Amino acid sequence: MANPKVLDKRRKSVKNISKITRTMELIATARFKKAMDRASAATDYTNRVSKLVRDLTQAGLQVSHPLLEQRDNPQHGKLLVLTANRGLCGGFNGNLIRASLGAWTELKAAVPNCTLEVSGKRGITGLKFRGLDVDQSFTHFEDKPRFEEVDDIATRYLDDFIAGRLDRLDVVYMKFESVARQQVAVETLLPLGSVVGDEADPAVEESGVSLYEFLPSPESILEEVIPMSFKIKLFKCFLDSAVSEQVARMIAMKGATENANDLIKKLSMQYNRARQGRITSELIDLIGGVEAIS
Numbered sequence: 001m002a003n004p005k006v007l008d009k010r011r012k013s014v015k016n017i018s019k020i021t022r023t024m025e026l027i028a029t030a031r032f033k034k035a036m037d038r039a040s041a042a043t044d045y046t047n048r049v050s051k052l053v054r055d056l057t058q059a060g061l062q063v064s065h066p067l068l069e070q071r072d073n074p075q076h077g078k079l080l081v082l083t084a085n086r087g088l089c090g091g092f093n094g095n096l097i098r099a100s101l102g103a104w105t106e107l108k109a110a111v112p113n114c115t116l117e118v119s120g121k122r123g124i125t126g127l128k129f130r131g132l133d134v135d136q137s138f139t140h141f142e143d144k145p146r147f148e149e150v151d152d153i154a155t156r157y158l159d160d161f162i163a164g165r166l167d168r169l170d171v172v173y174m175k176f177e178s179v180a181r182q183q184v185a186v187e188t189l190l191p192l193g194s195v196v197g198d199e200a201d202p203a204v205e206e207s208g209v210s211l212y213e214f215l216p217s218p219e220s221i222l223e224e225v226i227p228m229s230f231k232i233k234l235f236k237c238f239l240d241s242a243v244s245e246q247v248a249r250m251i252a253m254k255g256a257t258e259n260a261n262d263l264i265k266k267l268s269m270q271y272n273r274a275r276q277g278r279i280t281s282e283l284i285d286l287i288g289g290v291e292a293i294s
Contacts, residue, residue, distance in 0.1 A: 074167030077111030083123030
């Protein structure tokens with residue numbers, strides 16, 4: 001027969017765990033809403049910049065910029081992996097680490113000299129455990145990455161690319177599409193050929209004239225827009241990763257809370273049966289003692 005005291009002690013322990021997971025779920029939910037607002041704003045800005053460049057090209061302007069040039073024989077590549085500092089977020093970190101191993105193998109096959117940079121303690125530990133040398137790591141990005149922090153990294157990448165010390169930059173991150181869907185993405189951000197999108201504006205395409213008037217000149221604007229578009233794209237990768245992390249933690253903690261509540265119900269039933277059985281046993285012993293005396 002199970003010991004009621006042991007069952008009650010275990011039930012109290014599970015109740016405490018349930019309170020913790022429920023609290024973590026609420027915190028993740030609050031952080032997710034704030035992070036999603038920032039990611040949505042960054043998405044709107046990125047789309048607007050891409051549309052601006054498309055309008056310029058459709059108006060007949062020849063877009064020429066070092067960041068857009070494809071290099072025939074790349075010699076220096078870099079892989080940036082965005083993971084989380086903490087766990088308890090389901091398969092978030094594990095999926096990113098597995099994708100990073102494949103992306104690293106592919107990059108090394110295409111580019112002779114490769115370096116690896118990782119953001120997040122979980123990714124740093126996981127990739128080092130699998131034998132990869134991390135050249136530079138970042139642990140200061142949390143659920144609210146700031147543009148100023150990302151700008152320092154992006155500026156270094158731009159300087160290296162223009163100087164010829166970097167020919168290709170790949171980023172592995174968790175792309176946020178909706179609350180129900182996040183998927184691992186491996187994107188090449190440098191060279192920045194994806195700025196000029198394929199989607200055309202029908203009005204501009206038909207007339208061949210831009211809907212905007214650019215001052216002082218379209219060329220000077222492009223000199224500012226193209227580097228900024230790279231920075232905002234990289235910033236959006238960090239924002240998407242932060243949102244996806246909170247979604248994964250929110251779902252994981254909700255599942256943990258529900259499992260804990262189910263376990264509490266089962267333990268309560270076992271406790272009640274054990275307690276009732278012990279009381280019945282004591283009554284039987286008491287009745288037997290009375291009969292023996294009489």
